[in-house]
Amino acid sequence: MTGVYNPLLVCLSLVVAFLASYTAVELSGGLNTLAGAKRRPLWLAGGAVSMGVGIWSMHFIGMLAFSLPVEVGYDLAATTASLFLAIGVSLIALATASRGVLSSARLCIAGTVMGIGVAAMHFTGMHAMQMSPGIAYTIWRVALSVGVAIAASMAALWLAFTLRASDVQNVVVKRLGAAFIMALAITGMHYVGMSAADFAAGSICLSVGKLDARWLALIVTATSFTVLVGTLALLGFHTSSLSISLRRANRQLHYLGTHDALTNLPNRQQLSLRIAQAIAECSRRESPFAVLFIDLDGFKSINDSLGHSVGDDLLKACAERLRQDVPPTAMVARLGGDEFVIVVEHVVEPSSAEALANGVLRRLSQEIDVNGLPLRVSASVGVAFYPRDGSNAGELLHSADAAMYVAKQSGRNTFRVFEPQMNHTTLKSLILQRDLHRALTGGELSVSFQPKFSVASQSVTGVEALIRWRHPELGEIPPLEFIPIAERSGLIVGIGDWVVREVCSNIALWDAQGLPPVCVAVNLSPIQFNVQDLVARIDTLIGAAGVDPRRLMFEITETTAMQNIEKTSRTIEALQSRGYTVAIDDFGTGYSSLAYLQRFRFDQIKVDGSFMRDLVAGGRRGSALLSAVMTLARALQIEVVAEGVETESQFLTLRELACDQMQGFLLSRPLTAVELPAFLRSVADRIVTAGGACVTQAE
Structure with missing residues (x-):
């Protein structure tokens, strides 16, 4: 028994296949643009239903286009099963084409599963006719239809994946062309499958009266067009909303690119x-x-x-x-x-x-x-x-x-x-920043030592290491000028390590020359002090030189100490536990919080030189301030060192106030590393030592 095809319904099946294919491509693109993971499963499920209805509709319209000389109907259960197969196949296709990387292995596996699913949908739909005797199939044509289905599925997946991005050039035209190719492949698979069916002469349809073919054709056609066109309209709305969101995001990005995020001022x-x-x-x-x-x-x-x-x-x-x-x-x-x-x-x-x-x-x-x-x-x-x-x-x-x-x-x-002329100042700063790298490795830096003295006996109690830079063209560069540049350029940590190594080298040299042991104070910049492994770095440098930690004192400023109070306390305790002593430098220029002297447990307070100038200018008021600091420090067993002592009257006032130590040009200017050994020999009988340790009142 042979049948004939209705040309109108054949064309209609091709149109539905085209709509379903275009919907699939658009859906993969829409799913690819979804930002929220919560919305993706909903869109994926809805898209699978829409695409599945389209594929299933094309299949049934193609079947309805085939007219037999007997009345035909369809079983509801088998017809429904074929619909669910189409939806499942669509779910696999969308999930594969809209996410991840489409490798060759993934394309082959997904395409094979999808092709077998499409073929299963087709033959399940054929089974819904329930012909008696049953439909006979030509095996090689069945195999050919399955092969076409798999090849069509792979092509559809590859095209949908390739065109999922919205920034592809001429994306709409390319998606329309891809949909037309996919439609030809899908309908080709269907009609190859139909050609494999052989209806015996005198066959009858046992499903007559269950689902009328004419009503089914009308319902399927109307439903498929409604679902597919509605899906495309929804995708268009989503794309429009996405475009608005993208424009809004682009405006925001442009604003952020031209304005400061904190103050909203132009950048x-x-x-x-x-x-x-x-x-x-x-x-x-x-x-x-x-x-x-x-x-x-x-x-x-x-x-x-x-x-x-x-x-x-x-x-x-x-x-x-x-x-x-x-x-x-x-x-x-x-x-x-x-x-x-x-x-x-x-x-x-x-x-x-x-x-x-x-x-x-x-x-x-x-x-x-x-x-x-x-x-x-x-x-x-x-x-x-x-x-x-x-x-x-x-x-x-x-x-x-x-x-x-x-x-x-x-x-x-x-x-x-x-x-x-102001350019000269700025230019000099740039030159110093450039040349500081060379100075660190080229032998332009040096260390001088300024002695500290006991106020009561004028004996030497130690020395302070002072870094110097002699520029080959600009001459002596004051530390107050190049240290800030070193901090801004990130060289200060390396310079600090160099100073510690140089101090240790000189201590070892003095010991080898048989000089009395003196304590050397080294200044730590704020950046150095906040280095995470500061104590370990110092231990490594001093351990490599073989110097007793008790020979070194580290000085930090008030501002440095107050940056992070908890961290400062821990670092000071760690340094002191290893034998180093710690002093607070330039006291009186920063926070001057006497309450923190007890918490930080410094070994020494170095009073800033401005206090010495106030001793003359401020009269009793200047003396009272210095006396208050020394009274509290003495109660806490912290030694006080007065910096910047330059006149005899300042020295006499300090002696009246029972200040512990002093430092300044009155008794000694800073001495070079070459000059210091001779100075130490000349005052060998007036050097205060405590077993090689830095001298503090606590001892």
Whole structure:
């Protein structure tokens, strides 16, 4: 018994196959763009149902296109089973094409499973006709239809995976072409499978009356079009929403790329663009504009002692004050850290920019409440003008920065207008930073030693190691000039290690020469002190030199000690447990919190030289302050060393106050490593030793 095909339904099956294929490609792309993992299973399930209905509809429309000379119906259970097979196959396809890497092995396995599933759906649908006698199949054609199904599935998976990304060039055209190829493959598989069926003469359909073929054709066609078109419309809505979200995200990314995340001020990139625009506009109008470079004074100590969260809140408060203090047309930008820049256009007179700088200084110096904590900062401001001080953004910022640097050197909380000679100061700083690397390895650094004396007997109690740098072109560079550069460039830790090695080398040399043992004090910078393995590094250096740890004292400043109180206490205890002594240096210039002297348990307090100057200028008041420090220190068994003793009157006052030790030019200037041995020999009978250890009152 032979049948005929209805051309209209055959074309309709091809259209449905095309819609199902295009839906599959779009679904794989939509699933690929989903950001939330929670939404993916829902979209995957819905997509599988939509795609499965499309494949199943194409199959049944193709079957309905085949007319037999007998009345035909379909069994509900078998028909439903074929539908679920189609949905399962679609789930495999979408899960494979929308995620992961489509390797050759994964493509073959998924394509084979999918192809067998499609073939199973087809022959289950054929079984739903329940012909009697049963349908006979030509085996080689059945095998061919399964092979076509597997090949079509692999091709569909590969195309869907390849075109899942939305940034593929001409993606819509390519997806339409891929859908047409997939539709031809799917329908080809179906009709090859149909050609394998052989209906015996006189066959009858046992499913007549169960599902009428004409009604089934109408329902399947309407359902498939509704589901597929609805899915494509939903995908279009999702894509539209995604596009809106992407545009919003792109705007946000652009904003973040041009603005500072903490203060919401324009960043360096946006500042450079604004200066370029101002240059173009002011060049046409021949009118100057001003650039103000602002750096907060004392911000680092607040940030280090009170924490970064307080520092961040302080920066935001300062940024808001700067916004309020400038004209509406001006730009306030943050370069990073505690550096800000203001660009003010149409500055006819320089006095206008200077008045603005004074306003900035006044506003920033006012008390700021940060989470209930009253804080004060000041600022140093440098002012540069276009076109006098630069022809582009880089030159103007450089000039304003150089002027700000001079303002800091002039006492801070002030402003300076750029002058050409200011470039010399900035250039020198850059030269020193460049040459400091060479100095560390090229023998330009050296260590001098300044003796310390007992106030009562004027005996030598130890020496302090002082680093020196003799630049081959610039001559002697003061430590106060190059140490900050070393800290900014990250060389300070290496320089600190070099100083310890050099001190140990000299101690070993003095011992070999039979000189009396003296204690050597070494300064630790804040960055050195906060190195995680500080104590282990010191142990390694001193152990390698074979020097007794009791011969070394380490000095840290008040500010360094207060950066992290708990860590400072642990580090001091660790150093003292190994035999080193620890002193607090420049006492009186930082927090001067007497309560922390007991907690930190320093071995020595070195009172800053400014106290010595106050002994003369402050009279009884200066003496009272120094006396109070020594009384408390003595009660805590901490020795007091007065720095900067330069006059006889200062020495007499210290003796009256019963100060323990002193250090300064009155008794000895710093001595080079070559000069010190001769000095030690000359005072050999006046060197105070305690078994080779550093001398403290506690002993």
